[in-house]
Amino acid sequence: WRHFFHTLGVRTVTTENLKGAVKAGKKVSGAEFCAPMQAFFAHVQELADKCDYVFLPLYLEAKEPDRDAFRYFCYSTQFAVSLALGLRSLNLGKRAITPVVDHQSFQSKIELFMMLRSILGSGYWEIYNAYESALTFYQDCREQLCHVFERERANDEDFSVVLLGRPYTVLDPAMNKGIPDIFGNLGVKTFFQDMLPEDKEELAEIDPLLNRIHWNYAARILKGALCTAKTDGLYPVYITSFKCSPDACILEYFRRIMGRYGKPYLILEIDEHDSSVGYETRIEAAIRSFRNHCRRKESRVVPLRSLPLNSECVSRIKGKTLLFPCIDPLNSKLVEAVLVREGIDARMVPLTEKTIQHGLRTNSGQCLPVNLIAQSYMDYVRENFLDPEQTAVWVFESHIPCNIRMYPQIIKNIFETAGGGMERVDVYIGQLGLMDISITASIEGYFAHMFGGMLRKIGCRIRPYEKEKGMTDAIIGQSLNIFYNTLLGGRSKDEDIARVIGLFRKIETTPGRRPQVAIFGDMYARDNDVFNQDLIHCIEDYGGEVITTPFNEFAKLMANPYIRRWFTEGFYMDALVTKSIVTLVNQVEKSYYRQFNELLDEPAMEMDFDYAEVLAAYHVKIQQFGESADNLIKIAALMRHYPDISLFVQANPAFCCAGLVTEAMTPRIEAYTGVPVVTLTYDGTSRNINQKIRPYIKFPRKKGLVKVQEVRGF
Secondary structure, X not given: XXXXXXXXXXXXXXXOOOOOHHHHHHOOOOOOOOHHHHHHHHHHXXXXXXXXXXXXXXXXXXXXXXXXXXXXXXXXXXXXXXXXXXXXXXXXXXXXXXXXXXXXXXXXXXXXXXXHXXXXXXXXXXXXXXXXXXHHHHHHHHHHHHHHHHHHHOOOOOXXXXXXXXXXXXXXXXXXXXXXXXXXXXXXXXXXXXXXXXOOOOOHHHHHXXXXXXXXXXXXXXXXXXXXXXXXXXXXXXXXXXXXXXXXXXXXXXXXXXXXXXXXOEEEEEOOOOOOHHHHHHHHHHHHHHHHHHHOOOOOOOOOOOOOOOOOOEOOOOOOEEEEEOOOOXXXXXXXXXXXXXXXXXXXXXXXXXXXXHHHHHOOOOOHHHHHHHHHHXXXXXXXXOOHHHEEEXXXXXXXXXXXXXXXXXXXXXXXXXXXXXXXXXXXXXXXXXXXXXXXXXXXXXXXXXXXXXXXXXXXXXXXXXXXXXXXXXXXXXXXXXXXXXXXXXXXXXXXXXXHHHHHHOOOEXXXXXXXXXXXXXXXXXXXXXXXXXXXXXXXXXOOEEEOOOHHHHHXXXXXXHHHHHHHHOOHHHHHHHHXXXXXXXXXXXXXXXXXHHHHOOOXXXXXXXXXXXXXXXXXXXXXXXXXXXXXXXXXXXXHHOOOEEEEXXXXXXXXXXXXXXXXHHHHHHHHHOOOEEEEEEOOOOOOOXXXXXXXXXXXXXXXXXXXXXXXXX
């Protein structure tokens, strides 16, 4: 980029070697991010005081060379620019230049031209030529890196070290704690992973794994790891950051690669502390290990129990017992009925306190739900004496920039590590909408989410005012059984809905309205009553009334943004199928909504509004997507539908990147809505997380005390 601006005659200022960036950035970041993210905010702050304009490009995807795949950049870094623009302390205003730079170089050039023409007065072709020159310069530099490796390794009989990790961690002297220099001072040559030659045939043995990994740097790290493992005299040092969830997802496969080839390795975790003493001690020990290994000329020792490099998953159930996770105890149970109707021996697996305690043992920094889901599967197989070879577990496919796409591999890895027969359990990758099962299953699955969501919504509307405590929950249980049998087939949905409505009408209530509390956030933390420590009942015990959004309504709310994005990216079939299903269910569900609304007595939620304008209010672009962007749209819809909301509660699992990003957005959410936001992060421990919201309900913020900025769409 310096080459690009130099070609255009623009003087550039950088923050290379900025000291204390992590500590300074932590003060303004708004959430407990990893060290590189915290440092980012400090770098922006430093530039904001020095420059006329701050160049902050958005990197979302990287095209994989010679491979029909796109790799996402880290979720947090995708939203880093949006968060920086929202910080009042930085006061960037219109001084930020924020083009989206992706694999479609033509669009990148157009964005650069649109943003720079008024600032520099440059024409399109001038910017085009500068960009092409910069790309050529960049590619030449990358090629030179490989030449350096070939030259320095030629005829070198001593061992060398390859530093694996993210370039903004490994290569920045202010971030890497001087680790490369420590090796150099001890007489050990160090190389970076980008210097290694990439041979497709050499990488073939981890191809299935690479095809599942959708993180750009994670894939590059594993490629470098395999090359290092196969090369005599090369030893890997993996430099990661505390709280780097994508790295946590691949660390086990890094270890497996080293174990397969009998190579010693070193993993160093960067945190906010400045001292390098601890690193020096570990590096000295690693060098002794590397030197001893290199001097031994005998064949490498491979562990007796060598775990596979590719944790294979299946795309067919093959008539096995299919275990289904309890994401929401109501919806998930009804989805079980839909699968049973399709002739599948499906069983929803409940989450228990014991499962949470045991599941924590396998967590090494991944988002916590994946460990709990895997543990619940293992507990169910063992407690119900299922044959592992005749059992498959369900994990849904995902293409969003989130660790969910890695869940199948992580769960299979946990099974393989546990052993005892669990390694023979198949992991089935299905679709959240059940289209892989059948069109009928997809439609009936939608109604499963609708009926389950309506039971929860009606329960939240009635339970705070019930005269006989516990009656609402008892009727929800009865209604769940009714709808379960409805979805098994052979019964009238209209008649069963009327029957459920009749049950709820028996509940006697006292008049009045409590403060309304709306919940948003991660779907597992939001809807799993065991994991979130019974959040809804806690809010009601503290004196509030909960506003929930049924998953089918949330899906309809998100349909238009995703359909538009899919058309833009060329996924026309996904867009057309989704549009067709949404249109179909909208027609069928109208009569069901009328019946449920006899109890709710509220208008239908407006789904069609300018979501692009809502995102723009938070400096989020239409190309950015994921849970954080979804939350912003949901919050806007909730404010339009329930203008009297007095509190938002964000529910997150520990180590959730999207949850951290949304948490950092909360000051801006509060500024635009005038409603306080409380973030609850569930870490699997028994401490009472929910008590944090009690004072907000007991002493609600009075209207008018906060100046609400008027924004269309809110």
